[in-house]
Amino acid sequence: xxxxxxxxxxxxxxxxxxxxxxxxxxxxxxxxxxxxxxxxxxxxxxxxxxxxxxxxxxxxxxxxxxxxxxxxxxxxxxxxxxxxxxxxxxxxxxxxxxxxxxxxxxxxxxxxxxxxxxxxxxxxxxxxxxxxxxxxxx
Numbered sequence: 494x495x496x497x498x499x500x501x502x503x504x505x506x507x508x509x510x511x512x513x514x515x516x517x518x519x520x521x522x523x524x525x526x527x528x529x530x531x532x533x534x535x536x537x538x539x540x541x542x543x544x545x546x547x548x549x550x551x552x553x554x555x556x557x558x559x560x561x562x563x564x565x566x567x568x569x570x571x572x573x574x575x576x577x578x579x580x581x582x583x584x585x586x587x588x589x590x591x592x593x594x595x596x597x598x599x600x601x602x603x604x605x606x607x608x609x610x611x612x613x614x615x616x617x618x619x620x621x622x623x624x625x626x627x628x629x630x631x
Contacts, residue, residue: 499595502548506588509542513572514581523573546572546580549587552594 513520521528521539528539550570557565572580 498548499591499598502545503588503591503595505545506584506591509545510581510584510588513542513584514577517577520575520577520580521573526573543572546570546583546587549583549590552590553583553586 519538520542525531528536531539550567553570554565554567557569568574570583572583575583
């Protein structure tokens with residue numbers, strides 16, 4: 494996903510950092526769960542910033558596992574558990590880390606696209622193999 498949307502996420506990150514830091518309620522919070530009473534616009538906003546934050550999650554989790562000898566948790570990188578200040582800092586960190594990860598992601602996609610193409614054709618073959626094309630009459 495970083496290869497496709499990394500530049501968009503990189504450009505949005507500083508603005509999202511400022512918004513979630515300064516605007517109360519701009520990010521989803523665990524105390525508001527299960528979010529059944531939010532309107533469509535707010536739901537789309539929460540989805541948008543959560544998707545943006547998700548782009549850094551695997552990289553951040555990997556490096557915190559390395560530097561804490563495995564004592565970090567994926568929960569540490571979920572917006573719902575962060576304060577507004579922590580979420581703002583997280584998005585600013587994303588702004589600085591994404592330019593480093595984007596070239597590697599693009600290289601990985603260019604290098605391994607054929608494996609995914611073979612897998613997709615294999616799955617389509619299996620789908621047609623199990624599909625019965627004969628019409629049944631009763």
